[in-house]
Amino acid sequence: MDSINIKKLAKELNLSTSTISRAFRGSSDINKATKERVLSAAYELNYEPNHYASNLREQKSNTIAVIVPEIANNFFSQAINGIERVAREKGYHILIYLTYDDFEKEISFINNLHSGRVDGIIMSVSGEANNHDYLNKLKKKKIPLVFFDRVYEDIDTAKVTSNDYESSFSATEHLINNGCKNIAYLVVNKSHSIGKMRMRGYTDALAAHQISYRDDLIIDCSNDLEQTQEILKQVFNDLKPDGIFASVERLAIATYQVCQDQNIRIPEDIKIISFSSLEIAALLNPSLSTITQPALEMGIEAAKLLFKAINSGDEQMVTDQVVCKSQIIGRKSSASK
Amino acid sequence: MDSINIKKLAKELNLSTSTISRAFRGSSDINKATKERVLSAAYELNYEPNHYASNLREQKSNTIAVIVPEIANNFFSQAINGIERVAREKGYHILIYLTYDDFEKEISFINNLHSGRVDGIIMSVSGEANNHDYLNKLKKKKIPLVFFDRVYEDIDTAKVTSNDYESSFSATEHLINNGCKNIAYLVVNKSHSIGKMRMRGYTDALAAHQISYRDDLIIDCSNDLEQTQEILKQVFNDLKPDGIFASVERLAIATYQVCQDQNIRIPEDIKIISFSSLEIAALLNPSLSTITQPALEMGIEAAKLLFKAINSGDEQMVTDQVVCKSQIIGRKSSASK
DNA sequence: CTGTTAGCGCATTCAG
DNA sequence: CTGAATGCGCTAACAG
Numbered sequence: 001m002d003s004i005n006i007k008k009l010a011k012e013l014n015l016s017t018s019t020i021s022r023a024f025r026g027s028s029d030i031n032k033a034t035k036e037r038v039l040s041a042a043y044e045l046n047y048e049p050n051h052y053a054s055n056l057r058e059q060k061s062n063t064i065a066v067i068v069p070e071i072a073n074n075f076f077s078q079a080i081n082g083i084e085r086v087a088r089e090k091g092y093h094i095l096i097y098l099t100y101d102d103f104e105k106e107i108s109f110i111n112n113l114h115s116g117r118v119d120g121i122i123m124s125v126s127g128e129a130n131n132h133d134y135l136n137k138l139k140k141k142k143i144p145l146v147f148f149d150r151v152y153e154d155i156d157t158a159k160v161t162s163n164d165y166e167s168s169f170s171a172t173e174h175l176i177n178n179g180c181k182n183i184a185y186l187v188v189n190k191s192h193s194i195g196k197m198r199m200r201g202y203t204d205a206l207a208a209h210q211i212s213y214r215d216d217l218i219i220d221c222s223n224d225l226e227q228t229q230e231i232l233k234q235v236f237n238d239l240k241p242d243g244i245f246a247s248v249e250r251l252a253i254a255t256y257q258v259c260q261d262q263n264i265r266i267p268e269d270i271k272i273i274s275f276s277s278l279e280i281a282a283l284l285n286p287s288l289s290t291i292t293q294p295a296l297e298m299g300i301e302a303a304k305l306l307f308k309a310i311n312s313g314d315e316q317m318v319t320d321q322v323v324c325k326s327q328i329i330g331r332k333s334s335a336s337k
Numbered sequence: 338m339d340s341i342n343i344k345k346l347a348k349e350l351n352l353s354t355s356t357i358s359r360a361f362r363g364s365s366d367i368n369k370a371t372k373e374r375v376l377s378a379a380y381e382l383n384y385e386p387n388h389y390a391s392n393l394r395e396q397k398s399n400t401i402a403v404i405v406p407e408i409a410n411n412f413f414s415q416a417i418n419g420i421e422r423v424a425r426e427k428g429y430h431i432l433i434y435l436t437y438d439d440f441e442k443e444i445s446f447i448n449n450l451h452s453g454r455v456d457g458i459i460m461s462v463s464g465e466a467n468n469h470d471y472l473n474k475l476k477k478k479k480i481p482l483v484f485f486d487r488v489y490e491d492i493d494t495a496k497v498t499s500n501d502y503e504s505s506f507s508a509t510e511h512l513i514n515n516g517c518k519n520i521a522y523l524v525v526n527k528s529h530s531i532g533k534m535r536m537r538g539y540t541d542a543l544a545a546h547q548i549s550y551r552d553d554l555i556i557d558c559s560n561d562l563e564q565t566q567e568i569l570k571q572v573f574n575d576l577k578p579d580g581i582f583a584s585v586e587r588l589a590i591a592t593y594q595v596c597q598d599q600n601i602r603i604p605e606d607i608k609i610i611s612f613s614s615l616e617i618a619a620l621l622n623p624s625l626s627t628i629t630q631p632a633l634e635m636g637i638e639a640a641k642l643l644f645k646a647i648n649s650g651d652e653q654m655v656t657d658q659v660v661c662k663s664q665i666i667g668r669k670s671s672a673s674k
Numbered sequence: 675c676t677g678t679t680a681g682c683g684c685a686t687t688c689a690g
Numbered sequence: 691c692t693g694a695a696t697g698c699g700c701t702a703a704c705a706g
Contacts (some may be wrong), residue, residue, distance in 0.1 A: 003478070005683060016693045021685055046474055048452035052398065053683035055389045056698050071421070072414045084435050090520075093454075094434050098421050115385035116699095119428075141340070173696060193576045206437075215533050256620050278617075285594050285622030342699060353677045358701055367676055390699035393682050437684095678705080687696085 004047045017151045024049050055116075064092040064306060065113055067123040068100045069150075074249065075295045076124070076279035079148065082299025083122060100191070101223060103127030103325075107134050113143065120144040125152055129191040142263065144309030147227060148302040149293075150194050158305040160322045162293045164194060168201025168327040169208075171273045171291050172245055174328065176209045178336035180243030180271055181257055183216045184235060187252040198247045198275070217241060221251055228254045231260075236264060243334075246274035252288060271334040276328075285331035293326045341384045350378055355647040356443040357444065361386050370527040392453075393662030400430040400641060402450055404460040406438045406487075411586065411614035412632045413461065415484065419460060419636025427644060429456075437623045438526070440464030444471050450480065457643045462489055462499055478664060479655060485639040486630075495642040497659045499630045501620050504663040505538025506545075508610045508628050509582055511659070511665065513546045514674040517580030517608055521554045521572060535584045538673060552576060563590040566598075578672075583611035589625060612663075623669035630663045 010017045015038065021178050022030040023038035042048075055061045066083055068076045080096070087094050095118060099105045105128045105330035113121060114137060125147060132152050148160040175183050185202045187195045191322070203213050221228040221236055230256055235241065246252040252274030253320045259266055264284055266272055273289040281288040340413050341398060347354045352375065353517055358369040360375035381386075392398045403420055417433070432455060436442045443463045450458060451474060458475070469489050475482055490584045512520050522539045524532045540550050556572055558565040558582040568589055572578065583589040589611030595604055603609060610626040618625040638659045646655035 006685095017684075018686075018693060018694080022692085029691065034691085042569045044399075044449065045572070046477065048448070050393070050452050050683050051454045052389045053698090054685070054698090056387070056393055057683080057685050058700075061389065070418075071408070072418045074409070077409045077414045078384050080433075081407075081435070084408070088435075094433050096417075096421070098418070098425075111385065114383070115387050117388045140383065189425070199677080220373055253617055253620065258619075260620070273689075280615075280621070283590065283597070283621050284617070285620060285624070287622070355678080355701075356676060359676085359692085361702080366675065387699050390682090391701070393684090394699080394701050396682070472692080634684085676706085680698105680702090681702100682700090684698090687694105689694085690692085 004045050006047075006049070009042060009045060009047050013038060019216070021049075034272070036153045048059065054287035057118065057262065061117060061119050062091060063095060063118045064303075065097060065118045065123075067097040067099060067106065067109055067121065068292060069099050069119055069124060069126055071096070071098055073247060074076035074279070075293060078277055079124075079299035080301070081108065082296040083303045084299075086300055086303035086307065097130075099126045100245070101126045102172065104129055110134050110138065114141055117142075120146070120310050122146045122148060122302050122306055124148055124150045125193075126150070128152065128189075128193055139317075142304060146302050146306045146309070148298055150192055153193060156192075156317075156319055157251075158302075158318050158320050158322075160298050160302040160305065160311060160324065162298065162324045162325070162326045164197040164202045164203075167291045167328060168198040168245070168247075170201075170328055172202045172334060173209070173271060174289070174330060175243040175245060176205065176211065177273055178271055178334055181211065182214075182239065182241045183211075183243035183245055183337045184219050184241040185241065186219050186221055186232075186244060186246045186248075188221055188251065189246055190218070190220060195247055202245055209216075221225045221254070223250075225250070225254060229258050232258045235264065236262060236270070244270060244272040244274075246272065246276075248273060249276040252276060256284065256288075266333050267335050270337075273334045275332075281329070282331060284333075288330045288332035289329060291326050291328050294324045297315075298324050341382050343384075346375075346379060346382060346384050346450060349369070349382065350375060355668045358489040369643040372660075375591050380398070384455060388579040396453065396454050397455060398430075399428060400455045402432045402434060402446070402455045402458045402460075404434040404436060404443065404446055404458065406436050406461060406463055408433070408435055414630035415563075415614055416461075416636035416639070419633040419638075420640040422647060423637055423640035433500075435628065436463045438463045439468055439673045440461070447471055448564070451475065451478050453478075455480065457483070457647050459483045459485060459639050459643055460477070461485055461487045462530075463487070465489065465526075465530055467525060469511060476654075480504065483639050483642060483643045483646070485635055487529055493654075493656055495646060495657050496640065497635050497661065498539050498633065499661045501534040501663070502541075504628045504665060505584075507538075507665055509539045509542035510546070511613065511626070511667060512582060512608055512610060512671060513542065513548065514605075515671055518548065519554065519558050519576065519578045520548075520580035520582055521550075521576065521578040523556050523569075523581060523583045525558050525560060525585055525588065527555070527557060532584055533607070539582055542594075555613055558591070560587075562587070562591060566595050569595045570599065579607055581607060581611075582610040583613075586611060586613040586615060589613060591631075593621065593625075603670050604672050608673075610665075610667075610671045613637075618666070619668060621670075624673035625670045626666060628663050631661045635661050651662045 096150040097109045146158040434446045483495040613627040
């Protein structure tokens with residue numbers, strides 16, 4: 001009734017729909033005067049080309065999907081920030097999907113995106129120990145995929161990671177150098193590529209310093225804060241570790257809380273270092289030593305790779321592997337004496 | 338060539354396209370056996386209905402837009418979490434737009450969304466002191482709009498806010514009761530509805546306690562951390578306030594940093610309370626007293642209102658006003674003695 | 675229960 | 691430089 005579309009606008013101006021279309025598409029084949037007439041009339045009448053119609057026609061959505069485990073998380077929200085920056089510059093829209101580490105959700109999101117809804121996907125994965133065939137379908141549909149941070153190693157596609165092995169090695173070494181002998185490694189899900197990689201850095205650093213690896217010091221925590229606290233309480237009482245290497249920020253926080261609760265002093269009784277994107281690590285009590293991934297930069301890199309793939313057409317698959325360097329910042333939580 | 342669509346699938350199965358469509362739409366008018374035949378063939382051939390085509394046909398996108406100033410921010414990322422939860426349940430997709438507090442961007446995003454790209458919009462606004470006509474166009478296009486946290490009071494639409502006036506009043510009173518006499522109010526943009534409302538709570542609390550209002554204690558900070566730190570350094574030196582009421586989290590953090598740098602003791606020399614969604618406020622040094630908005634809940638409420646509007650059809654505009662209660666938690670940063 | 679038909683709004687041939 | 695005609699992939703009457 002009162003909704004405007006290309007036809008009505010054309011009728012209004014005594015032009016054809018193709019001319020309207022040309023005016024909007026910045027086509028060269030149009031008189032400058034008519035173009036302006038069209039655009040100003042469009043503005044008056046509040047007309048905007050319908051995205052879905054043009055997407056359908058052009059087989060291109062100008063939209064990308066970002067799939068992450070969670071968004072209320074410093075690392076991911078900063079990474080999304082980076083992705084957004086690049087995407088917006090290119091005039092792309094961003095769909096957000098949260099898996100909450102649920103592999104089934106990941107599959108369902110991906111399956112939903114086959115249908116041409118997006119021109120590309122950036123994902124931090126959730127189901128390491130599973131069959132990843134559903135991802136191969138994307139290739140068939142020529143929808144580019146870029147992994148960041150958490151990746152599937154068996155899928156051959158572009159990846160942006162950080163130098164997790166090296167920084168884990170150094171972080172562990174840092175604890176050892178500061179006097180720790182019984183270092184617990186806290187992890188949420190051992191099967192994640194990230195968790196494995198970081199753990200390897202940990203174990204290799206132990207070996208390099210002639211400290212024997214103890215299986216009981218690998219602590220499998222939970223995504224649930226309270227459960228994790230229970231687990232840690234147990235560990236601190238039973239095993240009395242003198243060092244903690246937290247493979248994700250959330251576990252460092254749980255450690256702080258448990259220590260506060262149990263009157264365990266950091267760093268006197270126990271030293272801690274953690275992967276973390278917390279901007280205020282320095283303001284914690286005590287200030288937290290961190291391994292900080294360049295989250296924003298990783299987002300930017302991932303987006304750049306995705307657009308490279310999108311723009312490369314179908315000619316060649318983009319499978320670049322970008323590794324960003326994390327920064328280790330020693331603070332009070334791991335200080336000796 | 339190798340791309341599948343409804344027609345090819347139909348031909349493959351010796352059915353008509355409408356039958357295929359019915360199989361996918363869960364229509365009742367279809368034989369169970371054929372439905373299964375269709376679905377399994379679709380699975381084999383990797384067919385998924387094209388969203389853009391069906392959106393075009395149905396004039397419905399199953400997509401909502403979320404426009405926020407930033408995402409690397411605890412409040413907004415938690416709110417988005419809430420929105421996502423509701424939207425996903427309804428099978429909706431979420432487009433994210435970040436304004437970085439740039440009013441021009443806000444306008445441009447909104448103008449871009451007129452074209453039927455989304456069924457509704459949830460927004461936390463950025464341009465209080467401006468003309469908001471561009472939003473009225475949405476009404477004409479029957480695209481529902483829900484504000485949350487930061488709202489335009491001159492736009493008549495659904496809104497989700499928190500009880501900012503009351504909690505600001507109480508927070509200020511809390512500082513006064515703990516001995517503060519010169520309380521500075523830190524704000525980023527005085528013209529924002531939020532900033533104004535919170536400031537009113539502050540001034541009224543002063544008045545209620547016979548403390549005279551001082552214009553120089555209203556500190557207009559910046560979104561840029563370093564600038565803010567400079568401003569605060571100046572203020573702390575010149576005015577020597579004994580209390581700080583930070584209207585947003587970022588300003589409390591800047592305060593901590595400046596105090597650390599300048600050897601100003603919290604809470605001995607200066608007490609501080611802040612609006613904050615930081616989950617680890619208790620772990621800061623010293624633990625930070627906070628006014629915590631129920632970010633997740635606000636997101637959920639906003640999404641619920643939006644879907645109420647979307648489902649109400651054009652019959653009646655939804656203009657519900659939901660006010661969520663914030664929680665004031667006194668910690669060491671504002672303790673007396 | 676299934677097929678036929680028409681058209682959602684737009685972009686692009688192809689003529690002129 | 692502009693217009694007429696066609697179809698992107700799908701859904702929803704309407705028949706049967």
